[in-house]
Amino acid sequence: MTESSVHTAHWPAPYASGAVDATVTVPGSKSVTNRGLVLAALAAEPGWLRRPLRSRDTLLMADALRALGVRIEETVSSSSAAVGATGGTGEAWRVIPAGLHGPATIDVGNAGTVMRFLPPVAALADGPVRFDGDPRSYERPLHGVVDALRALGTRIDDDGRGALPLTVHGGGALDGGRVEIDASSSSQFISALLLSAPRFNQGVEVRHTGATLPSLPHIRMTVDMLRAVGAQVDEPETGGEPNVWRVSPSAVLGRDLTVEPDLSNAQPFLAAALVTGGRVTIPDWPAHTTQPGDALREIFTAMGGGCELTERGLEFTGSGRIHGIDVDLSEVGELTPGIAAVAALADSPSTLRGVAHLRLHETDRLAALTAEINGLGGDVSETDDGLRIRPRPLHGGVFHTYDDHRMATAGSIIGLAVDGVQIENVATTAKTLPDFTEMWTEMLKV
Known part of the structure; x- marks a missing residue:
């Protein structure tokens, strides 16, 4: 067929x-798998993801990180090969960080986590990184991430669309600092900045200016996973300022993560x-x-x-x-x-x-x-x-x-x-x- x-x-x-x-x-959580891949790629040492989801969205994320220079080795035990295709107990991914670099082209498919989480990672790479994807991906908003990265000093070519396709011109580092965004259309805008923030020279302070904020549990997931790899995060949920998230600069630790x-x-x-x-x-x-x-x-x-x-x-x-x-x-x-x-x-x-x-x-x-x-x-x-x-x-x-x-x-x-x-x-x-x-x-x- x-x-x-x-x-x-x-x-x-x-x-x-x-x-x-x-x-x-x-099988394993897509949201946890893709956040885990990003954090492992930014770590100062190798890490493991055990029982990850193996699907189109997670394979797109893995391939995108490989395009930036990260090594991701997949292993499946012989006793669990049958279930490993969808993240069974026998599968594990070894993530070995490396210097992020371009030029590179990233296919996001129609994966919101890939198209939104990786432009901040690309800003830390040395060289241009082009993002493209399925036709529907062109219609999905990226302005929150694009505008924030520009405000933090990243050059992005998107012909003013705030959407794909676009090119992030990475400078090898990013100062970071305070930024305001409207994440009313997607909480992924906030998660995208927080995930890479420990690697920013000044960390980040993200202020949400919109009237609503959907999918708060996904932001809580991002914060919990950041803390698990050694990041210091101040958030509204734990007594911080309303609609403000702060991540301090720090090394990201390599971890052994089992995906729910x-x-x-x-x-x-x-x-x-x-x-x-x-x-x-x-x-x-x-x-x-x-x-x-x-x-x-x-x-x-x-x-x-x-x-x-x-x-x-x-x-x-x-x-x-x-x-x-x-x-x-x-x-x-x-x-x-x-x-x-x-x-x-x-x-x-x-x-x-x-x-x-x-x-x-x-x-x-x-x-x-x-x-x-x-x-x-x-x-x-x-x-x-x-x-x-x-x-x-x-x-x-x-x-x-x-x-x-x-x-x-x-x-x-x-x-x-x-x-x-x-x-x-x-x-x-x-x-x-x-x-x-x-x-x-x-x-x-x-």
């Missing part, structure tokens, strides 16, 4: 004939238990984490499920009924597609709020969810900052993904309860969950 046919083929989403009862091992399972990628499997009135266990669910996906325990419980954290992992059970929900998802926006899919199958209306920034994600997720659920007979309308979902009987049809991995998994959730749903370009799940279709059918024993 050619690459083009894979992207245009329609995958028949499996219909669940009964309650699921499965244990699903979810990706809790956001666990969402469709937990949703399967909720939709079918079954049970799904996710091994190795952390008792304490900064991952936004941990909010699923509370959200899906409110929608009719129940969960327990045991030695086996997170055990989630559905009650056979799905309730609508009124919820602010501003801190966990990436969960919106899956929640919308479940809400479309509920017994009462739902309102999903605080996610206007999703219009700037891999696709305009609010418009896409509205179009695709309504295309199956649903009643979804956009609000200024979210969605209003009124459940109606749904029917089969094509569920388009817009090259967005979370749209593909959202359509698959609906397909559990609605016979005849076909997912267009399910291959886009390779962005963060390369074995999704195999994991999904195995869960259902199809």
Whole structure:
């Protein structure tokens, strides 16, 4: 099958004939893997990432760092080769820092972490670094990072677009200092500056000037990971000035990091238990984490499920009924597609709020969810900052993904309860969950 046919083929989403009862091992977190790669590349000594996610986004990050001179060696134990393809227990990446240099060309694909986290790294490189990517990446905002780096003294050629493609002219070092940015459209703008800040001569003080700030858990994740490699970080969460983050200059320590399972990628499997009135266990669910996906325990419980954290992992059970929900998802926006899919199958209306920034994600997720659920007979309308979902009987049809991995998994959730749903370009799940279709059918024993 050619690459083009894979992207245009329609995958028949499996219909669940009964309650699921499965244990699903979810591969490592994309957010942790890519932050870990950046910090290891900036370290003063080699480090390890164990059980990393191996997907399109993380391989793009690894290849980009290699283009800048970093050595990343991948190892898979012979006993775990089968699961290693998606970050199983046998896989580890050895990251050996080196002098960052250009000229280099970086393909960001459509990965927000790559296109936003690496321009500050490129500013520390010696030579020009060109960034390019998928057509959709040209539409995603980068102005927060571009404007901040310019204010800190970096030369960037982007023809005034504040978007890709662009070239960062690295000078081998960056003074750093105080900078103001509006991160209302993406918290990644702040994380991008913080991750490289220990290597800036003066560190950095980032002041967020916007009215809103989405996805705060991802900034908390960045701060926690910085502290784990020896950085000193002052933040609002620990008594610092509101909307201000400060990172002092310091060496970055090489660490041995084991990557947590990706809790956001666990969402469709937990949703399967909720939709079918079954049970799904996710091994190795952390008792304490900064991952936004941990909010699923509370959200899906409110929608009719129940969960327990045991030695086996997170055990989630559905009650056979799905309730609508009124919820602010501003801190966990990436969960919106899956929640919308479940809400479309509920017994009462739902309102999903605080996610206007999703219009700037891999696709305009609010418009896409509205179009695709309504295309199956649903009643979804956009609000200024979210969605209003009124459940109606749904029917089969094509569920388009817009090259967005979370749209593909959202359509698959609906397909559990609605016979005849076909997912267009399910291959886009390779962005963060390369074995999704195999994991999904195995869960259902199809």
